[in-house]
Amino acid sequence: MNIFSYQQASDATSAITLKKAGPAAKYLGGGTNLVDLMRETVEQPETLVDVTHLPGDIEQRADGSLLIGAAAKNTALAAHPAVRSDFPLLSRSILAGASAQIRNVATVGGNILQRTRCRYFYDNAARCNKRQPQAGCDALEGFNRYHAILGASDACVATHPSDMCVALVALDAIVHLQGPTGGRSMPLSELHRLPGDRPEIETELQPDELITAIEIPSLGFARRSTYRKVRDRASYAFALISVAAALDIDEAGTVRDVRLALGGVAHKPWRATKTELALKGQVAGTESFRAAAEAELADAVALGENAFKIELARRTIVAVLDELKGENA
Numbered sequence: 001m002n003i004f005s006y007q008q009a010s011d012a013t014s015a016i017t018l019k020k021a022g023p024a025a026k027y028l029g030g031g032t033n034l035v036d037l038m039r040e041t042v043e044q045p046e047t048l049v050d051v052t053h054l055p056g057d058i059e060q061r062a063d064g065s066l067l068i069g070a071a072a073k074n075t076a077l078a079a080h081p082a083v084r085s086d087f088p089l090l091s092r093s094i095l096a097g098a099s100a101q102i103r104n105v106a107t108v109g110g111n112i113l114q115r116t117r118c119r120y121f122y123d124n125a126a127r128c129n130k131r132q133p134q135a136g137c138d139a140l141e142g143f144n145r146y147h148a149i150l151g152a153s154d155a156c157v158a159t160h161p162s163d164m165c166v167a168l169v170a171l172d173a174i175v176h177l178q179g180p181t182g183g184r185s186m187p188l189s190e191l192h193r194l195p196g197d198r199p200e201i202e203t204e205l206q207p208d209e210l211i212t213a214i215e216i217p218s219l220g221f222a223r224r225s226t227y228r229k230v231r232d233r234a235s236y237a238f239a240l241i242s243v244a245a246a247l248d249i250d251e252a253g254t255v256r257d258v259r260l261a262l263g264g265v266a267h268k269p270w271r272a273t274k275t276e277l278a279l280k281g282q283v284a285g286t287e288s289f290r291a292a293a294e295a296e297l298a299d300a301v302a303l304g305e306n307a308f309k310i311e312l313a314r315r316t317i318v319a320v321l322d323e324l325k326g327e328n329a
C-alpha cells in the first residue's frame with residue numbers, strides 16, 4: 001500500500017475543493033472496495049477525501065419517489081420501510097450482496113462506483129487493459145466464467161459487480177452529481193460505459209465530480225417486484241446472472257408494463273429494453289416470457305468458459321417473470 005493523506009469533507013463543496021487540491025486524490029466512502037484495491041496496489045491515490053459525513057438521508061416524497069443521499073449506508077437503504085414496501089427489488093438486491101458487516105459500512109455512492117471483480121484486474125502480474133491501457137487482456141483466453149456475454153469488446157470482457165445498481169437501473173434511477181463548475185443529473189443507466197477500446201474509462205463522470213444523491217421515481221407496480229441472483233455459493237459471492245424485475249399485468253392477463261435489468265452480463269448494469277419491448281401488450285405466460293428473454297440474449301457472445309450464462313440468463317428471466325405473474329394473480 002502506498003503512503004497517502006486522509007481528509008474529511010463536511011459538505012459537497014469542501015469535498016470537491018479537497019479533491020481538486022490533493023495530488024492523485026480519490027473520494028472515500030466505506031472503503032470496502034477502494035482500500036482493497038489500494039492494498040493490492042491496483043489503485044494508488046495519494047489523498048483520500050472521506051465523503052461519509054455528507055448527507056445520507058433517505059426521504060420518501062409525497063409523490064412516492066425516493067431521494068437517497070449518496071452517503072446512505074447499504075444496510076440503511078435495504079432496511080428502509082418505504083424501500084421494503086414500495087421497491088422490494090431494491091431491498092432484495094442489496095441484501096443479496098456482500099455480507100452484513102460490509103453492507104453496514106458501504107455507501108450508496110461507493111456501491112455504484114465499485115470496480116470490476118475480474119481477477120486479472122486485481123492481479124498486477126496479469127495483462128489488463130483496464131488497469132494498464134494497451135496491455136492486453138488475459139481474461140479473453142483465461143478464467144472467464146464470470147465474464148460478460150453482452151456489450152463486451154476485444155479490449156475488455158469484465159462485468160460490473162454491483163447488485164444494487166441492477167435494481168436501480170430497472171427503476172429508472174437518476175444520479176445527482178456535483179462538480180467544480182456546478183451540479184447536473186443523469187439517468188443511472190447512462191453513468192456506466194461499455195468498454196469499447198477504452199475500458200479504463202468506466203463512467204461518464206467528469207474529473208472531481210461527486211455523486212451526491214440518487215433519485216428513484218415513483219412506480220406503483222414496483223410493489224410487485226423482485227431480485228434474483230444466481231451464484232456459485234448461496235452467499236458472499238458475486239452474480240453469475242441476476243435479474244431485477246417488476247411486472248404489471250391487467251385483468252385480461254396482458255402485460256401492461258414491465259421493468260427488467262440484468263446483472264453479471266456486461267460492463268454495466270444492463271437494462272433489458274428488448275425484453276421489455278417484446279413483452280408489453282403480450283399475454284403473460286411462459287411462452288411470451290421465453291420469447292422476450294430470447295430477444296435480449298440474441299446478441300449474446302460467449303467466451304471459453306461462460307457459454308452457460310446465455311441459457312442461464314434466459315431461464316432466470318423466465319423464472320422471475322413466472323414468479324411475478326403468480327403474485328399478480
Ligand SMILES: Cc1cc2nc3c(=O)[nH]c(=O)nc-3n(C[C@H](O)[C@H](O)[C@H](O)COP(=O)(O)OP(=O)(O)OC[C@H]3O[C@@H](n4cnc5c(N)ncnc54)[C@H](O)[C@@H]3O)c2cc1C
Pocket residue numbers: 026027028029030031032033034035036051070071074096097098099102105106107108109110111112113114115161162163164209210211212236237238239
Ligand atoms: C468480500 C466482498 C464481497 C462483496 N460482495 C458483493 C456482492 O455480492 N454484490 C455487490 O454488489 N457488492 C459486493 N461487494 C462490494 C461492495 O458492495 C462494495 O465494496 C461497496 O458497495 C462499496 O462501497 P464503499 O462505500 O465501501 O465504497 P469505496 O470502496 O469507499 O469506494 C468505491 C469507489 O467509489 C468512489 N466513491 C465513493 N463515494 C463516492 C461519491 N459519493 N462520489 C463519487 N465517488 C465516490 C471511490 O472513490 C471509489 O472509487 C463485496 C465486497 C467485498 C469486500
